[in-house]
Amino acid sequence: MTTPTSQAQIPVYQHDPGELKAWIKAQARELGFSDCVIAKPDAQAELARLQEYLDRGYHGDMRFLEDNLEKRANPALLVPNTKSIICVRMDYLVEVPEPRMVPFAPNSAIIARYARGRDYHKTMRGRLKNLAAKIREKVGEFESRPFADSAPIFEKSLAESAGMGWTGKHTLLIQQKSGSFFVLGELFSSLELPFDEPATKHCGSCSACIDICPTQAIVEPYMLDARRCIAYLTIEYKGIIPENLRRGIGNRVFGCDDCQLICPWNSFAKTTSVEDFYPRHGLDQLSLLELWNWDEATFLSSTEGSPIRRTGYQSFMRNIAIGLGNAPFSAAILQALTERRDLHDELVQEHIDWAIQEQLIKSR
Secondary structure (H helix, E strand, O other), rough: OOOHHHHOOOOOOHHHHHHHHHHHHHHHHHHHOOOEEEOOOOOOHHHHHHHHHHHHOOOOOOOOHHHHHHHHHHHHHHHOOOEEEEEEEEOOOOOOOOOOOOOOOOOOOOOOOOOOOHHHHHHHHHHHHHHHHHHHHHOOOOOOEEEEEOOOOOOOHHHOOOOOOOOOOOOOOOEOOOOOOEEEEEEOOOOOOOOOOOOOOOOOOOOOHHHHHOOOEEEEEEEEEEOOOOHHHHHHHHHHHHOHHHHHHOEEEEOOOOOHHHOHHHOOOOOOOOOHHHHOOOOOEEEHHHHOOOOOHHHEEEEEEOOHHHHHHHHHHHHHHHHHHOOOOOHHHHHHHHHOOHHHHHHHHHHHHHHHHHHHHHHO
């Protein structure tokens, strides 16, 4: 006896490739993806640029970028029999923000917008698995594997090669009708589907993202020195943050959106309907002092299922200490820094001592 699913299956080789591609894109949108394009599994053109980036040392401590270069360039080495890559994106803005022209709310703890809700990697992978299941119901068995920033993949380059958008001067992908506040995912597949064409670039002579960067991390158009980037320093980097960069970090305690907030194309940014991106535990409105009073147990409970877990408790406190040092003078801040100094390791204490000195300078 056959099931309704098996009765509905038509073997993949009997499908018109163009019609199947259109059907897959429609299914992707039904699953909540903002866009879907089909990329050729070939990223050889990106290797030279990555090598220059590595040679300059701009990757900092992200040594994993030095590994598996062959797999990055040839996705079929990562997942054998890959014939096409289904690239998707998900918008994550809950509300369209005002451009950040100058620092604001200096006592607030600024967390990058993508990180205020559930860890998007889980949301993305789950929906990609659902997309693969839908395709399998239609065409029968095929090989597939979902990814969400979880393997040596030139995901931005692949998406760009298939028209998802273009790489802006801040090195993030920009979509002409939706801006850049989105995350990417990929479904490697054995399906032979027509590839989409790349989009044209539209940054022109604009240098807003370069000019606004608080730490001058965008050293030239399309080239970012991660060692100066607030996102890298507050998330990936686990060491002592150089003193000459601390004031530029301001009150950003996990990531930074400034180069996106200033981008003219984000006047077209779309808001999301995906509940996983909505802020949890008030992470969009907490003050620096509120976060400073978190012990490790509170940190762990308040960041369960959140990308903020990635940085770890002590590094998160390091970031908050910098934010408190950059805040306007406050006797309450000075007292809190002093009272909680010995509760932290030497790494955090280094930044607490700096923050205390910054507060004392402003008290005079």
